[in-house]
Amino acid sequence: MYDEIINEPQWHEECGIFGIWSKTASVTDVCYLGLFALQHRGQESAGIAVTDGMHVDIAKGMGLMTEAFRPRLPGITGHCAVGHVRYSTVGGSVLANVQPFLASFSGGFISLAHNGSLTNAQETRRRLENAGCIFQSSSDSESILNLIAVSQAPTVEEKILSSLEQIEGAYSLVIMTGDRLTGVRDPHAFRPLCLGRLEDGYVLASETCALDAVNATFVRDVLPGEMVVVDRTGVHSYFLQKKARRSSCVFEYIYFARPDSVIDGVSVWQSRYLMGRRLAREYPAAADVVVPVPDTGIAAAIGFSAESGLPFVEGLIKNRYVGRTFILPDQTKRKATVEMKLNPVQANLAGKRVVLIDDSIVRGTTSARLIALLRRAGATEVHMCVSSPPITHPCYYGIDTSIRRELIAAVSTEEEICRKIGTDGLHYLSLQGLLESVGDGMGERMCTSCFRGDYPTDVSECLAEAGI
Amino acid sequence: MYDEIINEPQWHEECGIFGIWSKTASVTDVCYLGLFALQHRGQESAGIAVTDGMHVDIAKGMGLMTEAFRPRLPGITGHCAVGHVRYSTVGGSVLANVQPFLASFSGGFISLAHNGSLTNAQETRRRLENAGCIFQSSSDSESILNLIAVSQAPTVEEKILSSLEQIEGAYSLVIMTGDRLTGVRDPHAFRPLCLGRLEDGYVLASETCALDAVNATFVRDVLPGEMVVVDRTGVHSYFLQKKARRSSCVFEYIYFARPDSVIDGVSVWQSRYLMGRRLAREYPAAADVVVPVPDTGIAAAIGFSAESGLPFVEGLIKNRYVGRTFILPDQTKRKATVEMKLNPVQANLAGKRVVLIDDSIVRGTTSARLIALLRRAGATEVHMCVSSPPITHPCYYGIDTSIRRELIAAVSTEEEICRKIGTDGLHYLSLQGLLESVGDGMGERMCTSCFRGDYPTDVSECLAEAGI
Amino acid sequence: MYDEIINEPQWHEECGIFGIWSKTASVTDVCYLGLFALQHRGQESAGIAVTDGMHVDIAKGMGLMTEAFRPRLPGITGHCAVGHVRYSTVGGSVLANVQPFLASFSGGFISLAHNGSLTNAQETRRRLENAGCIFQSSSDSESILNLIAVSQAPTVEEKILSSLEQIEGAYSLVIMTGDRLTGVRDPHAFRPLCLGRLEDGYVLASETCALDAVNATFVRDVLPGEMVVVDRTGVHSYFLQKKARRSSCVFEYIYFARPDSVIDGVSVWQSRYLMGRRLAREYPAAADVVVPVPDTGIAAAIGFSAESGLPFVEGLIKNRYVGRTFILPDQTKRKATVEMKLNPVQANLAGKRVVLIDDSIVRGTTSARLIALLRRAGATEVHMCVSSPPITHPCYYGIDTSIRRELIAAVSTEEEICRKIGTDGLHYLSLQGLLESVGDGMGERMCTSCFRGDYPTDVSECLAEAGI
């Protein structure tokens, strides 16, 4: 759903993280490969820090990994590394915000990569600044470093644990200290993190597709509130004292994660497929073809087709070369953007009643354009089926979403939305349907605050910032 | 099918071409957009030449269009332009080979972009050199410029026509001379070329997807042996005296062209879909799922599924960030390439009998790796269905294919191929099946020389060069 | 004396700094111009931070300013800025060490650029780390930021002053906090810093040539131990309590500073000229011509010529295109480096007895090559006259010099040096002569520790680090 050209505010995952510890091998390249498999989680910057236990080297840059590391990869031969890809930052000194952060403190050096967003970030930062800490970025992740540094706890592990007790919100972390690799998942387990085994070491990654990319064997997902530490003696597990109801982000299944990943035991592809089946049961459209908005809508559309018996066809072809660096010449910018990115297959649309499957609607602008595109290609009817419920509340757990008044579902009735996007029919997957589609009963333990506003942590600071 | 990482010789289309003539508007940006829609036809270099009738400006560069034009686009405000994207060249002075070519001659200036390959290139070049011509590239397209320049014919149109009578092989051309845009297709119509109308002008393009990208209305395909000239007075049509049986390249339908294009009246997507249906009839596999090799295998897999009733699923997910500039760190190069580019969806494969749909097999190396990947993900059987007959002969009409001894089908029996790629079953689409799948009787008028060696022009020069 | 090709350890000034405060104008461009005039003080990286009182923007990069700011200059329209150019850093994460540093703390934001080197850097850093501070660079300048942040003093000015009382060594600083520009020079006044006036504001710069570059009027040099603060109400002066004997770096006059600069009231060009005159009196060579090693030897050679009556000629011509980015092809690297950079003017050398004037000898390798070059061009005798005394001790005040055993004068007698560099005569300027050449009695107040080891601050930490 990353879409820079159409330039509609989209939901952006903040980051992908990867960590590796190996008894014997040089890990920079493997870290690169693993991180590369997570590129879909962040295209605005990338960084890798590597250590051999004695020295640390770090390389960071803006853009896709191929650009960010064009000048250099970390140059040392090390056995432990952490990496990070991230979506965009506003503000000037952007490079300062690129992760992993690397710092020295009384306990040696520490490098940290963070996926998620804290809900008591400002209060934490203010408290630290008053205690004499300086901040060299605008990132809330830097607070975690400072908390660890000022901690009086005797060991690095205890410093980390005691720091995490003071923060709230979403955080999956990979941390490299001295000779150890540490992974943490917050007590709500908002963002994913899994553990894999190499022949002579371990990896931590946001998604299993990164384990596949480095030929690691999946061991298990990190548990809510768990801290795993990898060192020469093996993998050790610790737990935060703070407990919480699990509320993992359901949008990982809807469209963030790669369909080939398995998160907390549930196949992303299968979840999407089941959402599509459920959609078809909830909205038995009288139509001729089922067309996905590629790429995230494909699995749901296959499911819809399987359930409804309507043929699945490709109705919109994506230009694979549209990317970050595509800069449209000025005068044609407005006119041609959708046509540059997605082009209809007339043979599959002309004279057809179409069910269009997309994963979500944020502002509605893109949907309106796509539906118009289908009609110009000859579709006689277009029914829009969305594999998620209406998004009515902003996310404060690591997704860069619109503010509330930009969310079409927060300010419009379904009828108004139908009119605005020009569809003949519109159906959002029911919340019940969504939760039942995420297999193994996991659905029950998902964060649904963007649909219901039932934030599992105190978000008053975030609301205040948004002027609410 | 562009695949740099896996680094197996693939079939590469040589080029995409685009021309535009407008009564009123500045066309550089529109030319850029049109060419961008043809990026899949060539990723190694790009160029655009623009004129306002008085001045000409040209910009060329290596790499994808976003890189090639990063330093600059042509700077003048012109009403006529030609553009070119192309696949790779061997040899040192690569930039010299980037098209369009731009030259001045006794008739003014001429800029030319060529898709295809001449089969009497060497003889033509030798003849011209003996007449005192110099060549500043190793491209056979430069011969056409020289032929036009030495022509004694009175008008530019006649110079072009008389030059084309002297060359043989495949050529779709867009040519810009002074105030005119010219498009030509060789008498066999090997490579595609179509004409579209703008509000105040015309465009010529390799595929209709480029017409869509600039909001042009499709007018018609350029006919075999036809030269169309666009100028202030409209579109004029001329024909070469040389006649030939139409033998258009069938691989445009199999995988070169974008599925949303319509070539010579036939939808590419539909053709692939029908190939899939036909495959299913020819090879009624006892299997559980149909899995495409993305992206070119998708339409055929949908067709196979529709005909066979077996469910269509995504079994291999492509990492969309693998591209030209992806440079794998050295030591991991061999191990991880396939895993970086395609990753299996275990949920759709484990315990399943899989029909894998790909468009062709060249050397067989990629197929072997993909099949192994599916098996590691738990597939119990893999049946490989290929939507084209065995490729046994090299192409001399604009596709950079392997030499004969590298073509697995030229040197191995089907049984040997089965063994080499490790499949439980293998079926190539029959030639008859292929030709019938390309709609509207067009199949009968296709070039099939890569399957049968029945080259429609004299290729003795090409054979000699290959040492045959 | 910057010399990357010949690759001999040279004495490298660590930095140039520039600050600007204007009532009305946007200052980014003026800061760029001022800093550009200080490029000779550091070619490895550059940075500029700008504020409008509300927002801060910073741009940093590696290389010469033209490269470092190629991606961008700070984008905001601000009335206050600080900038920094610096020589090289060892270690991996070099960008993290590029100045200015920018941080937020309890008092708002602070940006700081530092010229010099602290002699209690490690002790200070350890103390801060133990207090819970983190360090994101290996630079000792970051300690100053942390000291200011942890200070309990009520105002920012007092925080800065109290922090500086805790550090020792060389520091000229420009600091930007909120709406104010602050400049500081350590009590020994090791490194230069001067104040200039614009129509509507003030600038601070390492050298007066930067004042000239922005059309600022010289006001005065910042005094030893003085802190000047520029804000809306004018220029305010404060003094550190710590007092010290002035010991400004004499090498600014010998070769660091630009000859058109005036430092602490003394013209750099005139000082060099007088060193040359004194050299001629101390070593009345029987010779035919005086030849400078360009560019730093020129003024001294003119002085030598004036005093001795021997004609001044150009005997070595510098290739002005040899620079940072010049990468010599491998196999020729050893052979041709000196010839690439300096080429003899045979007409001025053949058959002549030559006095060669250079500013210093560090390891002697370059001198040996130059003398051989002169001889090959026909010089019958070469007498080497050096406008500084023998360097026998490392500098710990901001110059990146060789360790002691690499200093030829520390380990060899003059006779041995003569033999090693192949000269017919060698004369170092006497220390007395040097100090008398730096006009206005300033010579008496210079740091001479590199000649005598009489370090004006406690350097035991530095000696320990060097294993002494």
Place this chain on the structure above:
Amino acid sequence: MYDEIINEPQWHEECGIFGIWSKTASVTDVCYLGLFALQHRGQESAGIAVTDGMHVDIAKGMGLMTEAFRPRLPGITGHCAVGHVRYSTVGGSVLANVQPFLASFSGGFISLAHNGSLTNAQETRRRLENAGCIFQSSSDSESILNLIAVSQAPTVEEKILSSLEQIEGAYSLVIMTGDRLTGVRDPHAFRPLCLGRLEDGYVLASETCALDAVNATFVRDVLPGEMVVVDRTGVHSYFLQKKARRSSCVFEYIYFARPDSVIDGVSVWQSRYLMGRRLAREYPAAADVVVPVPDTGIAAAIGFSAESGLPFVEGLIKNRYVGRTFILPDQTKRKATVEMKLNPVQANLAGKRVVLIDDSIVRGTTSARLIALLRRAGATEVHMCVSSPPITHPCYYGIDTSIRRELIAAVSTEEEICRKIGTDGLHYLSLQGLLESVGDGMGERMCTSCFRGDYPTDVSECLAEAGI
């Protein structure tokens, strides 16, 4: 005198050329080094072509050599190479104009680099176009390639000779054909070319400083109208039938060439020195100091000082980092340019009567600025002494000069010039004085057409083009 910032039209030498032939060694690197020593002759583009007798590789690019070859140097191991650096080109497709040109023709391949400018370029080009030749650049050098290609002469040497008989104007050429290196100098010997010997081969270069850079021994200058051919059997000499009076460009001595070069037996540095001495005799100024405009004015200023007894001092210091890529921020562009590039040494100017030595005055704008700069620094009188006569006529032999009405000396009296540039006294070196300063009687055989309009070839075509 290259001056992009001040942006006054200057006299620009078109090119530097270099050729190398070696029995044994790989020559790419040596060619790079040789060409690098000629960088002052052209900073806008560079190219090198290399052959091993079988294959040719060429690399070209825009900008200084370090930029132009950043992507790549020719990749093959060859024993023969030609290289070219050149000043600017107008027009869009600039890369097409970058030399060396490389082409194949009936005689094999040919690569050519040209210094100079033809005076019958248009007529030659028109003639060739009418014969059917195409031109892919706007360079007159491409005509030479075409002439060679259409020549009916039996050998390559004779083809070249017969082609050169048809062109007029200035040309020093290095040509690489098959296994041979050829060097040519036109019958007037307008532009320099010299021959040097390596241990196992030969080099050709525009100036001897390039011989020095590759440790080649000077053999001799190529003679007027001579063609030297280097091959396996040694050096062979041929002569054009066309004879002419030698009229070598005197501006090579005034400022084009590097002062360490020796051209046609005459030291450039010595010539400038003698011009300075002569200037002092012609204009015995009552002054206190002699100040050169660096770098070209230095030798003349030393000469002036020696003759007049007035002390030579540095009064203007050049910022060595001002270069091609220096882009001044917009608003400060006008104000600060001269101050960025040259800064006065106040100590040498305040209260002094100054003789300022420059090599030439083109439009007078720079002179006016420099003189104002000196006065602001306290100079009480400024006398401008120019080491060349007034330039009153454009050059058509390879220097990109102003058109006539921009030449201040063509349209103003000396008195008017004095007033315009604000000097207290102005003296141009007399033509007689100039010619006598270029040693060995060579002065008599110089081209003086820019002073007198006595063009040694027919320039009616050039005059027509300029609308005269």
